[in-house]
Amino acid sequence: MLKRMLPQSHAPRWIVTGIDLGLAIFALYTAALLRFEFVIPTHEWMVWTAFLPIFLVIRLGCTLAFRTYAGIIRHTGLADARRLLLSNLTGSLCFSVANFTSAAFGEGTYLIPFSIIGIEWLIVSGAMISGRWFVKWLYVYNRRVPGTQTLVAIFGAGEAGLIAKHTIDRELGESSMRVVAFIDDDSTKVGKKLEGVDIFSADEAERLFMRGGVDRVIMSIQNLGSERRRSMVDLALKHGVRPLDVPPVDRWINGELSVGQIRELNIEDLLGRPPIALSVEAAQNSIVGKRICITGAAGSIGSEIVRQVLIHHPAAVLVIDQAETPLHNLHVELNRTSSEDTVELQVGDIRDGNQLTETLLAFQPDIVFHAAAYKHVPLMERQPWQAFETNVLGTQRTLS
Structure with a gap:
């Protein structure tokens, strides 16, 4: 219902000016009522009506001078409120100057009581600003998506965290996010509220995560240490909360953050250093025309090494793995890419020193990529000798 009632086009400037x-006029009348305790004497009413044309000319002039009509009402911000206050204050000062001028050069009387000027400024400023904020709230409320909003906690109750909240509030209809908590390590902030949102400590945040009260956590602190960042990310992931990241200020578009820039946290963000970029040219020069051997070639890491090596045109590739089915799957994949002529597949075990030695002596590799290993730590901790024989002794046999 509300969505149909709210216009999607922006109000023309003449309508905004007319409403202001x-x-x-309403503020001037209300100020007079308050000044005379809701009973305006007849002679004061005549003074009020005589002053009204001067009042409207000055208010209209200030509106045009300060361009208070130019702001988009549904996106009203602090700059618009500041402009309205200055416009109304300037108008009230003009009324005061007119009063002094009338007293000095006229019949010695003021055009209108100074108390009415002061009360009128307070009422008109409050009405204009609150009216704009109310319209903004209507549009923000209308853009909410019931039942589909993502509950968000922001790590960092400082300036960056507040900017992230403002960004989400401003683009609420597009982001479908709602900030329900701030998290901060500063004990002086914990237990307080920031724009109506509670600030929690890290320990309290874990209980919040456990209750399912948060779907996402935004890492807003710009200079957060890598260890502290990792610990908060681990805490979030432990309870199924997806971590998001606010980019550095110098990457914001025109100095302003947008919801689209709040992204999924990358593994590089947890390194605490710039990621190392490999030289493609150097890698190609080291592989092209060479004989390459890859152990553990059917595994997740080894198979990707096979794919990357084949891009750089080696003379021959020997792939070794003890798992027959994954090795067969790799063979099928290579057949589809017409790479089987370059690749020799070997079912073998690096724990078998004699077979490994014979295979390598026959192939004569220039480079060996050793990817054969057990990598699931909790499982292998129950069978440490198997892990030792493969990961340690198998590596030793490959080297020798």
Whole structure:
């Protein structure tokens, strides 16, 4: 219902100006009522009506001078409120100057009581600003998506965290996010509220995560240490909360953060250093025309090494793995890419020293990529000798 009632086009400037002047007249009348305790004497009413044209000319002039009509109402911000306050204050000062001028050069009387000028400024400023914020709230509320919002906690109750919250609030209809908590290590902030949102410590945040009260956590602190970042990410992942990251300020678009820039946390963000970029040219020069051997070639790491090596045109590739089915699957994949002529597949075990030695002596590799290993730590801790024989002794036999 509300969505159909709210216009999607922006209000014309003349309508905004007209409403502002209407509010100004209302404020002047209300100020007079308050000044005379809701009973305006007849002679004061005549003074009020005589002053009204001057009042409207000055208010309209200030509106045009400060361009208070130019702001988009549904996106009203602090800059718009500041502009309205200055416009109304300037108008009230003009009324005061007109009063002094009338007293000095006229009949010695003021055009209107100074108390009415002061009360009118307070009422018109409050009405214009609150009216704009109310319209903004209507549009923000209308853009909410019931039942589909993602509950978000922001790690960092400082300036960057507040900017992240403002960004989500501003683009709420597009992001479908709602900030429900701030998390901060500063004990002086814990237990307080930031723009109506509770600030929790890290220990309290874990209980919040466990209750399922948060779907995402945004890492907003710009200079957070890598260890502290990793610990918060681990805490979030432990309870199924997806970590998001706010990019550095110098990457913001025109100095302003947008929801689209709040991204999934990359593994590189946890390194605490710039990622190392490999030289493609150097890698190609070291592989092209060479005889390459890859152990553990059917595994997740080894098979990707096979694919990457084949890109750089080696003379021949020997792939070794003890797992027959994964090795067969790799063979089928290589057949589809017409790489089987370059690749020789060997079912073998690096724990068998004699077979490994014979295979390598026959192939005469220039480079060996050793990827054969047990990598699932909890499982292998129950069978440490198997892990030792493969990961340690198998590596020794490959080297020798």
